[in-house]
Amino acid sequence: MIEAYQQQLIKYYKGYLRDIISGKPFSAVVLRGEKNKPTTTVELHRAIALFQKNEKTAQRRGWTIAWEDWSSKKLGKQKWVSTIIVDTEEDYLHLLQKEEEAAAFKHQLQILLDWQPAIQSFLMDKPERVLDLKIVWSGLQKVVDHLLAHDVSNHYIRSIPVPVHTKFIEAYRPVIFSLLKAIAPEKYTVDSTTLDELLLLKQKPHLYPIRWLDKTIAEQFMHGMEITGVTVDWLKQINWDIKEVWLVENETNLYLIPERKNAIAIFSKGKATHSLKDVPLLAKAQLFYWGDLDEEGYKMLNAMHGYYPHNLQSVFMDETTLLRHAGEMGKQDAVYKTVSLEYLTREEQAAFNILKYHNGRLEQERIRQDYVVEVLGKIS
Template sequence: MITPQEIKKKAERKYEPFLQSIIESKPFEKLVIRGDKSYTKSSLPEFENEIQLIVSQSKENKGFGYTLEFQRVKTKGLGTQDLPISIFFESEIDFLKFLGKEKEVELFKESVNKILESFPELREWIIKNPRKIIQNQTRWEDILKVCQYFQQNPKPNLYIRELPIKVHTKFLERNQSVIRELLDMLISEHINIDEKLFEKRFNLKYAEPQIRFKVLDKEIAQKFFSGIDDLAISVSQFETLNLPIKKVLVVENKTTLYTTLTLPKMNDTIAIFGGGYGVLNLKNVEWFNDLELYYWGDIDVQGFEILSQFRSYFPQTQSVLMDIQTFDNFFEGDQGTPTKISIELNLTNLEQELYNILNENNWRLEQEKIPFEYVNNYFDNE
């Protein structure tokens, strides 16, 4: 036989459809809870306790909640007994008091009215997302302020904290998920649909990633940067650089970027800190297309996977100091990090052979463990 706990679980599953019926202005209809009409107790006292438990939490006993309808049935072993054949909630108040949701539904109705007064076009979204209305119960007034601002100013070109909206400075950042959903509908013709970053999607300024690079040609450093050879600028600024260079060396680790200070003078060359998979930030640097590109990463599976990624942007990329001879000379038995990548990589035959060895043995040789003298000699002979 069904227990009060099971009745509550089944009633809770009907709560969301009930909320949807409120938005759709449907009158409350009797909510029926399907119950197990069988009984599990073999003795009369146990059976009576089972019945007493279900009755104790019913409207008959508590004044609200579910109503029980009984039918006299001839049972096997217990004779003729009154068994519950129907369990239902007669009214909205019975249902909500049983779930302890009266106040929540009152606030839900207020929130729905606020949203529809400002944006009647959100009606279908509300019907599909009643739980989100409740999850943001105390924030709707400010959420609507944000939406109203963007509807009037769909391309603000300001930083989030510059927006002239009378909400807490961190409000939009903390509530991006629901605001994004709403703006996608309210200003759909103005959004950058392929962008996932909130600021890019909704035409806002944002703190761009920085590209850190070293100018290895002192004459270029002097002419263009007053002798400064170690710089960091935003991605968009880096994409517009116009330097008289022929070669770019991308290095995986920051420590290796410092190593380039000791390199022999390299004419017409800059070295860039790629930051591992951060090479993604370089994918739209169109002036790379006409240059000689070199990638120097750790000799491990991730190093070659990053090389493959960078080469997918710029097919002319060559690897440096990522060969079997360098590995054999300086490998100290370090363990690497197992790869999760199973796709075919964009590597040369020799690179792929070394990658397979590293992958099978989980080996790693970090850039920092290659002696400066060896590195200097390598580039001196290039």
């Protein structure tokens, strides 16, 4: 029974910390009574002893108890707790055994408010940050001070010249983002959701592995390198006369495609629909797309058909492939939610409908190698 009162004390603690941050003085805590009363004399005496153990006296801190008369059919006339009040901050912390923690909280809070008074709103949101981040506050202060004073838009996140280790900013991205927005809202008015966007940082270029399927043109354009990595910006600028481009979403498949005349294969890493649209090289070549046989894979295929409606053809994403490997079909974790994929071909749509009905997926690695060789050999 006494546990219910103790839980109320614990529940109040976050509000108590917020009051400290805002400068609001401590106000007495009134604890609600327990509806269930003891049913035996033993329970009654044990409960009263526990209540009295924490009762405030001239010699010790604790709570103040108001008792009321209680008539019980089983136990007769008794005294029971009516109201419990915690009058002072010292009493409250004593009951929770948090005197040292509260003192440390106040000390660290004062350091932070002296540094940046505007940090108050950031701390009010999650008061536990004051102590949870205690060992890194010094580093956070150095980083924030530097960012407030300097334009870092010409830097990558790990090249910003601050006196912390190179992974520090990456590790505390969300915290630094929230601190900057709280401390200098007039400076950071950009509608951004990440620190990189807020600071306009340079981004590490995403490299797409390319495999040259024709050694002759590899010699012509890349000095014989069969595999290379390129950015999407670079892809958009080149003007090669390439007959075929193969986009694969599985790195293993990049190496399964046999040599083909005047052709390249690109491992798009699941980013095709985000980055590889409006690429002139892809628009003028015969484009083959080999993606995952699951909901996400067909959504990406549908989008790619929309970007390249006249020259894109899928491979191994048709009904025939799926039925030939029906025994290998598994389940995807999430339930299919996609209703319509308007750009799929009839064969692709048939495969998608089967997968959706079974909430299934066919991993690309489950497609037999002899079947892959057979189908690829028939594509002219």
